[in-house]
Amino acid sequence: MQKKHISPAWLPLVVAIVSVTATLVVWRALRKQEHVQVERVVKLATYSIEADMVADMDIRIRDLADLARLWQIRDQPSKQEFETRATLYISHVPGCVAIGWISPENALKWVVPVDGDIYVRQLLAGSSESVRNKLQSTLQTRSPLVTPTIVLLQDERVVPVWVPVFAGDQFEGFIVGVFRVHPLLDDITSDHSDLGYEVVVTEARRPIYILSNAIPENEWAQEAKIELPGTEWRLRIWPGAKVFPDTLPLSRVVLLGGLIMSLQLSLTAFLGLRERNTAKRIDAVNRELTAENAERRRAEESLHRLSGRLLSLQDEERRRIARELHDSTAQLLYGLTIKLKLLSESLVSSPSQETQALSESMQMADQCVRDIRTISYLLHPPSLDELGLAPALRSLAKGFTERSGIKVDLSLPEDLGRLPRDVETALFRIVQEGLSNVHRHSGSKTARIKVFNAGGEIVLVISDDGKGFPPEILVTSAGLGVGIAGMRERARQLGGRLEIHSSSLGTEVMAILPSQYEKTIRMPVLQM
Ligand SMILES: Nc1ncnc2c1ncn2[C@@H]1O[C@H](COP(=O)(O)OP(=O)(O)OP(=O)(O)O)[C@@H](O)[C@H]1O
Ligand SMILES: [Mg+2]
Numbered sequence: 001m002q003k004k005h006i007s008p009a010w011l012p013l014v015v016a017i018v019s020v021t022a023t024l025v026v027w028r029a030l031r032k033q034e035h036v037q038v039e040r041v042v043k044l045a046t047y048s049i050e051a052d053m054v055a056d057m058d059i060r061i062r063d064l065a066d067l068a069r070l071w072q073i074r075d076q077p078s079k080q081e082f083e084t085r086a087t088l089y090i091s092h093v094p095g096c097v098a099i100g101w102i103s104p105e106n107a108l109k110w111v112v113p114v115d116g117d118i119y120v121r122q123l124l125a126g127s128s129e130s131v132r133n134k135l136q137s138t139l140q141t142r143s144p145l146v147t148p149t150i151v152l153l154q155d156e157r158v159v160p161v162w163v164p165v166f167a168g169d170q171f172e173g174f175i176v177g178v179f180r181v182h183p184l185l186d187d188i189t190s191d192h193s194d195l196g197y198e199v200v201v202t203e204a205r206r207p208i209y210i211l212s213n214a215i216p217e218n219e220w221a222q223e224a225k226i227e228l229p230g231t232e233w234r235l236r237i238w239p240g241a242k243v244f245p246d247t248l249p250l251s252r253v254v255l256l257g258g259l260i261m262s263l264q265l266s267l268t269a270f271l272g273l274r275e276r277n278t279a280k281r282i283d284a285v286n287r288e289l290t291a292e293n294a295e296r297r298r299a300e301e302s303l304h305r306l307s308g309r310l311l312s313l314q315d316e317e318r319r320r321i322a323r324e325l326h327d328s329t330a331q332l333l334y335g336l337t338i339k340l341k342l343l344s345e346s347l348v349s350s351p352s353q354e355t356q357a358l359s360e361s362m363q364m365a366d367q368c369v370r371d372i373r374t375i376s377y378l379l380h381p382p383s384l385d386e387l388g389l390a391p392a393l394r395s396l397a398k399g400f401t402e403r404s405g406i407k408v409d410l411s412l413p414e415d416l417g418r419l420p421r422d423v424e425t426a427l428f429r430i431v432q433e434g435l436s437n438v439h440r441h442s443g444s445k446t447a448r449i450k451v452f453n454a455g456g457e458i459v460l461v462i463s464d465d466g467k468g469f470p471p472e473i474l475v476t477s478a479g480l481g482v483g484i485a486g487m488r489e490r491a492r493q494l495g496g497r498l499e500i501h502s503s504s505l506g507t508e509v510m511a512i513l514p515s516q517y518e519k520t521i522r523m524p525v526l527q528m
Pocket of ligand 1: 507
């Protein structure tokens with residue numbers, strides 16, 4: 001029993017869904033991993049900037065505190081010393097626009113540079129109550145103080161750094177450093193400026209510094225606190241595309257590759273399915289054709305059996321009619337002619353009209369006897385059954401020559417004995433039909449009949465020197481009558497075949513019988 005394959009038409013769809021889902025799962029996992037990686041990178045950058053800011057601000061505040069320590073060392077430094085140290089400081093610290101000494105009564109005593117006094121004076125004028133309170137409280141701790149940024153001249157945001165000055169226990173006022181926020185933080189973040197981050201520093205939710213790379217804020221933004229003595233800034237940074245060119249493409253490649261692969265897989269499944277369906281259809285057609293072929297072969301076989309049976313029935317019938325005609329009708333007619341002869345002899349003395357009619361009747365009866373004998377012979381020559389093929393063929397050839405005037409050259413093996421009855425009948429009938437065709441179609445004045453052994457096969461050849469077969473018959477077999485078909489069928493019935501070789505120089509019809517009859521015929525092999 002043939003195995004039944006189930007080919008679901010939705011197989012390509014299932015393949016597509018499964019592979020797309022698998023791709024999406026892998027893509028999501030990769031995205032998550034990339035997310036974690038990017039987040040880690042941005043966090044690291046945030047900590048690094050934060051640490052730099054805190055440390056750099058600390059250095060700047062400490063260096064300013066060193067200036068205030070001059071009063072500790074020698075009550076009060078000289079103005080020149082102050083100016084030298086302050087100028088040096090300003091030259092090393094970008095963004096520092098002024099350093100001033102303010103007396104405990106809030107009067108500006110010294111300032112570097114000279115035109116920096118405007119910053120200090122405005123700062124003093126703009127200091128709020130809370131700033132003043134904070135300053136007051138530093139007198140206890142004697143530690144530096146960073147007060148909230150303030151906008152001074154021409155919209156410049158500055159950050160003031162205050163260091164209380166003590167000469168021994170004597171409060172001598174404050175050293176104040178005024179720093180423009182932008183240059184100050186630009187200097188501090190300079191190491192990070194080209195790393196592709198947007199850096200924003202806010203103070204009380206108000207942005208005081210933006211290091212812009214024109215990157216719109218995104219999901220990767222990180223925050224950190226910058227704690228300064230007296231105030232707190234918030235640092236917020238987020239990366240641009242420059243930060244993750246190496247990581248993000250992987251997931252995209254996986255996504256794109258996966259989708260293409262899914263497409264390919266489902267296409268392959270679809271094509272495979274189609275091919276299998278086609279193969280199944282071809283298989284079904286093949287099976288149908290095989291069944292049809294077997295059926296046709298069976299029909300052909302039964303047709304051959306039927307025609308074989310018909311031929312032998314025909315032979316039998318001919319034999320019976322021939323015997324009837326010869327033994328009964330011909331004998332009766334013969335008797336009739338004898339009686340008529342006797343009657344004519346008794347009437348010979350008185351020639352009259354009756355005698356004339358009687359003589360004509362006798363001639364007609366004679367003709368009838370001859371015709372019936374000929375017909376009886378053609379239907380079935382008595383010599384075939386009684387004497388065998390060779391005498392029957394000789395008699396046939398002789399009679400044929402007499403009737404048609406065509407000379408027949410008969411060549412038979414000398415020791416051709418008796419053959420099975422059906423073989424003798426078949427060969428005789430083939431010769432009979434062959435000679436009939438020579439007479440009717442060839443236009444030849446001669447014919448040859450030859451029987452010989454060729455390599456174990458028995459060959460019967462009937463040839464003539466006539467005009468040959470019409471070419472169209474040889475090419476298409478159209479126009480063949482019953483004669484040749486009968487010859488071929490007789491050869492077939494004996495397991496042999498019929499071959500026809502014809503040209504404008506003549507025709508050769510060959511009946512070739514298989515070797516099994518060779519033993520029966522026992523004849524010398526003809527050298528061809
Ligand atoms: N010896 C021959 N020489 C030339 N043509 C021949 C010869 N034998 C047969 N043919 C051609 O082959 C045709 C078919 O011959 P076939 O014996 O089958 O039919 P037929 O003789 O025409 O009719 P029938 O059925 O009475 O025999 C003939 O009509 C004739 O054209
Ligand atoms: Mg014929």
